Amino acid sequence: MSEITLVNAKDLQEVINEAVRQAVGEALRERHLPILLSLQDAADLLSVSYTTIYRASKIQGFPVTHDFGHAKIVTDQLLEWIKSRSNYDLVYNFGS
Incomplete structure (x- = not known):
């Protein structure tokens, strides 16, 4: 140093x-992070159970695709989906 x-x-x-x-x-x-996550990868990333992600994948607007044979979650859209459903702006943009 x-x-x-x-x-x-x-x-x-x-x-x-x-x-x-x-x-x-x-x-x-x-x-x-990969572009697409399996349901298990998303559960691991978010520190939630597979069942929680599976249930979330059934919510309208959740960023899941079945175009590749199995349910896959679009990573950047997942992060935006979480951000849009949280109080992120209230916490991080307070007073802006």
């Missing part, structure tokens, strides 16, 4: 921001 000399608070903020950007980038690279 190299030594850094900071002159003011703005420099410190820039160092922190860069460190956070690098950490987030590394975390995202480590978490590669």
